[in-house]
Amino acid sequence: MTPTSAVPAIDRTDVEATLYRVAVSSFTYYPDKEAAEPGYTIDEDVDWCLAPLAGRPAGQRSQLRAMIRVMVTEPTANRREFIAMLADLAEG
Numbered sequence: 001m002t003p004t005s006a007v008p009a010i011d012r013t014d015v016e017a018t019l020y021r022v023a024v025s026s027f028t029y030y031p032d033k034e035a036a037e038p039g040y041t042i043d044e045d046v047d048w049c050l051a052p053l054a055g056r057p058a059g060q061r062s063q064l065r066a067m068i069r070v071m072v073t074e075p076t077a078n079r080r081e082f083i084a085m086l087a088d089l090a091e092g
Helices: 012-028 042-053 058-073 080-091
Strands: none
Touching (some): 012 042, 012 058, 058 080
């Protein structure tokens, strides 16, 4: 997905904040976390990761949400596509 001219590029600090949050969430997630930590849901981590991108269009946020969920829950997931997407959005 490439950004449109009507949507401004993501600020580099927001890209870095998003990557940082995805990394922290990935390192702290484990398969039984929802059972071990009552009240926790994967959605709270995904929401936290997406917070720096709050101004993005719904379609981009939806795609990023799905990618972040995989990045957090799948330790062997390929992160290249996600990082490339954020870099493309930052370049405008």
